[in-house]
Each structure stands twice: as C-alpha cells, then as structure tokens.
Amino acid sequence: MSDKPLYLATSQLSYRYGAKQALHNLDYQIVKGQFNALLGANGAGKSTLFSLLAGLLKPQQGQIICYLNGKPSQLKRPSREYLAQLGVVFQQSTLDPDLSVGQNLLYHAALQGMAPKAAQRSIQVELERLQLFDRLNDPVRTLNGGHKRRVEIARALVHQPQFLMLDEPTVGLDLDTRQQLTAYLHERCQTQGLTVLWTTHLIEEIALEDPVLILHQGQAQHAGTCANLLAQTGANDLKQLLQRTASNSAQEPKL
Incomplete structure (x- = not known):
C-alpha cells in the first residue's frame, strides 16, 4: 500500500x-x-x-x-x-485540423460547461504556459507534431481537471x-x-x-x-x- x-x-x-x-x-x-x-x-x-x-x-x-x-x-x-x-490526451490526435487552436479549445470548454469569458481566460493561461498563445488563431493543420500535442494538453487542462x-x-x-x-x-x-x-x-x-x-x-x-x-x-x-x-x-x- x-x-x-x-x-x-x-x-x-x-x-x-x-x-x-x-x-x-x-x-x-x-x-x-x-x-x-x-x-x-x-x-x-x-x-x-x-x-x-x-x-x-x-x-x-x-x-x-x-x-x-x-x-x-x-x-x-x-x-x-x-x-x-478528468482530462484525457489520446495517442491519436483528436483535434479538428480545419479549426483554429482557439476554436478547438473553446469548443472543448463549452462541452465542459465553462462560461465563454472564463474559458477564454483559461485558454490564454494554458497556451501561455505551453508557449503557444501566439498560435491562437492559426489553423491546427499548420502546426507541427509537437505543437499539436501541446494544444491537446492545453485542451485537456483548460477546465482545470x-x-x-x-x-x-x-x-x-x-x-x-x-x-x-x-x-x-x-x-x-x-x-x-x-x-x-x-x-x-x-x-x-x-x-x-x-x-x-x-x-x-x-x-x-x-x-x-x-x-x-x-x-x-x-x-x-x-x-x-x-x-x-x-x-x-x-x-x-x-x-
């Protein structure tokens, strides 16, 4: 034990x-x-x-x-x-490549019942921690593999699990x-x-x-x-x- x-x-x-x-x-x-x-x-x-x-x-x-x-x-x-x-990051990417980084995270936050303003604040905090806030409006398909994985981690943490x-x-x-x-x-x-x-x-x-x-x-x-x-x-x-x-x-x- x-x-x-x-x-x-x-x-x-x-x-x-x-x-x-x-x-x-x-x-x-x-x-x-x-x-x-x-x-x-x-x-x-x-x-x-x-x-x-x-x-x-x-x-x-x-x-x-x-x-x-x-x-x-x-x-x-x-x-x-x-x-x-609970926050989950799967082995295979589950991001929508046609949406921006911010849109992917906002959609997840909405599913978690977060108010829009609170979600935006949390998204900024998590992306800044992962040094990705400057990619907020970039389509996910333009990111490299490492940056996509950081976005998925930020998404899993945005509701503060x-x-x-x-x-x-x-x-x-x-x-x-x-x-x-x-x-x-x-x-x-x-x-x-x-x-x-x-x-x-x-x-x-x-x-x-x-x-x-x-x-x-x-x-x-x-x-x-x-x-x-x-x-x-x-x-x-x-x-x-x-x-x-x-x-x-x-x-x-x-x-």
Whole structure:
C-alpha cells in the first residue's frame, strides 16, 4: 500500500476480449499529485487499463475505487463529478485540423460547461504556459507534431481537471519536445497538485521519484517508485528491468 494519498485504485480488476485476457486481477494505485507512469510492451494491457480508468470500458470483474474527496467510493460508471475532474490526451490526435487552436479549445470548454469569458481566460493561461498563445488563431493543420500535442494538453487542462491521463502522447515526437512535455507536467504535479497517469514505452520519460507500474500480459509485474524498483531488483535502469520481465516470462513453462 502507498503511504501517500491516492487518487484511484483498482482491486482485482479483470477484463477480457472474448478468449483474450487483457487484464487479470490487477491491484494498482495511482498516487495523488504525482506523475504516475504505466509501462509495458505492446499487448501488456496498458490501453485496456487506460480505457477502463477513462470510463470508455466498464469493468467486467473487480473494482475501480476513486478518492475524489479523500474517501474511497466504487466507480461503477463514471460520475459527472469524476468526468469533470478528468482530462484525457489520446495517442491519436483528436483535434479538428480545419479549426483554429482557439476554436478547438473553446469548443472543448463549452462541452465542459465553462462560461465563454472564463474559458477564454483559461485558454490564454494554458497556451501561455505551453508557449503557444501566439498560435491562437492559426489553423491546427499548420502546426507541427509537437505543437499539436501541446494544444491537446492545453485542451485537456483548460477546465482545470485534477486528473490528467495521457496515452502514449509522445509517439513520433523528437527528443527535445518529449523532454519539454514531461518536464512541464512534472512541474504541474509539483506546484499545482495535478495527478498524472502517463502511459508510455519510452523509459527516458520517467524520473526516479515517479511511481511506476510495469504490466506484463495483463498482470502487475513491478510497482513502486522508479528508484525503489531499481534498488529492489538490482537493475541498472528501467530498460534492463523491462528486458528481465520479458525474459523471465519467456522462460516460464507453458501450462
């Protein structure tokens, strides 16, 4: 159990697609106010867990427990209160390329029930933080990949959520852009108490103090801060730990 406040937890969470078991009896804790990293190879169950926590899928077995007010409550289906505190950035872009940056963000703010003036103020704040306010009136199709991703992060934050989920958000981006985005969100966690779930396969995006879950074949293989996992396993880095996880699984007898 974590000794820090939690935002979400799962208990014996399982999900299958027909005969394929995507998650199996998963116990997982998302630490409040921190950059929580979810790692694993393709097919490990990351996207399924992401979809369950985002409310896109309903649990088939087990529970998702939410700590919205510091007290645990079972999240059978996403409540309005939960969705109001949630921001999501998907792996594939969902921006409208024919609208401007500002129009994309204003539309999202309206869906969140924000008044126009409040939305405009928040949009300016978020775009200035991400150094994109000068592109407010530019069509999204004129932006490069890194700038589009920043717009999507700004859109997810414009209604000031407490929980931000990002599914492989840096795929296809250059190293400098990836470092800028992860540094920005780490800073938001530290200064504003934002809780982040960052799904990735790029270990260089993870800091030593970040809580990490390594999934393999739908099960939790390792969980703890990056520094503690390396100390406990004797691995030199997360890459070596992931390689060991895959190698140990390959050597297990098939029943």
